[in-house]
Amino acid sequence: MTELAHPVHEAATATRWWRDAVIYQVYVRSFADGNGDGIGDLLGVRSRLPYLADLGVDALWLTPFFTSPMADFGYDVADYRDVDPIFGSLADARALIDEAHRHGLRIIVDVVPNHTSDRHAWFQEALAAAPGDPARERYIFRPGKGPGGELPPNDWESVFGGSAWTRLPDGEWYLHLFAAEQPDLNWDNPEIHAEFESILRFWLDLGVDGFRIDVAHGMVKAPGLPDVGHPDQVRMIGAEVVPFFDQDGVHEIHRAWRRLLDSYPGERIGVAEAWAPSALRLANYIRPDELHQAFNFHFLTAPWDAARFRAVIDESLATAGLVGAPTTWVLSNHDVKRHVTRYGHGEAGLRRARAAMLLTLGLPGSAYIYQGEELGLPEVLDLPEEFLLDPQRLRNPDDGRDGCRVPIPWADGEPHFGFSLPGVEGTWLPMPESWGPLSVEAQLGDPRSTLNLYRDALRIRRELRSFGDAPPVWLDSPEGTLAFARDGGFACTVNLTGEPVELPAQGRVLLASVPPVVEGGLARLAPDSAVWWRRDDA
Structure with missing residues (x-):
């Protein structure tokens, strides 16, 4: 078994753009419809770049927009060097990359190397x-x-x-480790290595700033393709050793890709979607000569519990720190239920989601925002059966991912909440009629909205980027709460209980999901709330 590389000295970890970047995931089908067919596309993304720049993110990760029969909504690629007509053209991709750069935004595209479409x-x-x-x-x-x-x-x-x-x-x-329409490639064949190097060069030459690597733990299978010996193998992924994922040979592929990325100017990055049976195994993907980041699914799956969050944070920072890499923090993406719903749905879920965002953005490392979480969107749990086409439902009808992929609302009072052009009969997934108050337009006008809380948090985070990579210093706090300080006089306190809690005030309030009551050196935190502070001793 491959073990961790040697620890990296602090001098080698100078902060670069990707080490503390906030990266916004665009699920292209559901972000904005630019051509009026009810499906999001590259023209729609391009039209909303001012919104994303004003939000305060650093980069966009675009889900696959390549030529595809859409058996898995684009993760079954038929042509890696062209754009599916549903999403536009190669010219649209070039224009989007160029215009994003003019807005100060970097572009990360999805690459799918474990399998192709059966139409490839x-x-x-x-x-x-x-x-x-x-x-x-x-x-x-x-x-x-x-x-x-x-x-x-x-x-x-x-x-x-x-x-x-x-x-x-x-x-x-x-x-096919996924759908039958997604045959696995044979990475023992040198032709596959050469082809993907050519694909990466194609997009790097067009100006993309990096790649999110789908199933980065796949590609290499154990010699002889041995039996697992157990049923219900999906539950083993990321928890136990299996012969088809997280084999040591994948790291040679990622080292070759890192050399390719480093040969281009501007610090182009690789981000691993990797599931591994331990934090130490996951850290292998972000050694200094491999990829730059790996998604932190242990943080995403942590329950709403202070002790569990603290344990995950400590473990994540420690293991990433061993190899000199930043930790990434993510609360939602296109493959899991939105965290407003996971944390309890309704008002309680939204309170917790707002607090979780301040906790996340207060930590060292890079953070990912899934489109619509800045609006506090919940999972849509009542989509009509005829719209439920996610192949993951073949495993479990209740396990589909459609509910987190519903188009996001832009304007209250407009057809389809401004996602599509007027006159469009319907969007590819229907939008709840109740979403008007959650729209971008409605929330921009409300200073207490979730959208404005995100905008304020991203602005303050950018202003305080002297944080550096140093881990947080935990402060004493009551059971059910978290409190930590960072370099530069910053502190964060989080109450994860359902009751008000008093703890020492940490100075001046910078931002709060619910304003605390501060009296006599004590702060009374509302249930399920978080506060950012400028410390008195800064």
């Missing part, structure tokens, strides 16, 4: 070829087990449910 030219060529033909060496084809080869080659299960193998009429089986 390579897989179509493989299907047309006979068993043993070199065209099949780009993917993972195997004969079946049993007298007539009627059983799958091993017991691996798809993340989306069922077997990870599909049999062809000629008797061979091909591997």
Whole structure:
């Protein structure tokens, strides 16, 4: 087993843009519709760049907009060097990158290296070829087990449910760790390495500032493709060792990509979507010669509990610090229920989400914002059945991701809340009629809104970027609360209980999800609230 690289000396960790960047995830289908077909597109994203610049984020991560039959909404790529007509054209991509840069925003695009679409030219060529033909060496084809080869080659299960193998009429089986329309590539084949280096260069030459690497823990499979030996394997991912994920060989791929990224000016970055069975294994992905960041799913999945949050924060900072990398913090994304709903839904969920944001943005490292969380959007739990098309529902009908992908509302009183042009019959997922008060337009006019809380927090965070990489210093505080100080005279206190709590005031209030009552050196924090302070001794 590969262990961690040697610790990095402090001199090697000078703050760069990506070490404390706030990166906004744009789920392109649901951000803004620029051409009036009810589906978000690159033109729509481009039209909203002023909003994102004013919000105060540093970069945008765009979900896949490449040519795709959309079996998994773009994560099944048929052509990595072109834009799907649903989202626009290659010219639209160039214009978006250039205009984002003029607004001071960097662009990170999704790359999907574990698998392609079954409509990709390579897989179509493989299907047309006979068993043993070199065209099949780009993917993972195997004969079946049993007298007539009627059983799958091993017991691996798809993340989306069922077997990870599909049999062809000629008797061979091909591997797909996700949907059957997403055949896994064979990274033992040097042609795959060369192709993806070419793909990365294509987008780097167009000016993108980095890549979010989908299933960065995939690609390499254990030699011999051994059985797992257990059912319900999806529950093992990120918790136990499995032969199809987090194999040591993936790190050679990421080292090669880091060398490529470093060969371009402007500090282009790689961000790993990686699930690993331990924090130490996850840190392998962000060693100095590998990727720059890895998503911190342990923080995302932490329950609303002070002790659990503190433990996750300490562990995350310690393990990332061993390899000189920044920790990333994320509360929601396009694959999980929105945290307003996870934290309790309704008013309680929104209170906790607002407090969690101040906790997150007060920590050292980089933070990710999923579109719409700055509006306090909840998960949509009552979408009509005919709209529920997420392939993850094949595993569990209640486990679909559609509810966090509903288009975001821009303006109250307009058709489709300004997401689409007037006259459009409907958006690709319907929007709740109650979302008018949550729209960008409505919240901009309310100084106490969640949107303005985010805008204020991002402004203060940018003004206080002397924080550096030093871990927070925990302060004594009552049970059920968190309190920490940072360099530069900054402090954060969070009450994760459902009752008011008194603790020592830390100085002058900079920002609060609910204003505290400060008297005689004590601060009375409202239930489920957070406060940023400028310390008296600063």
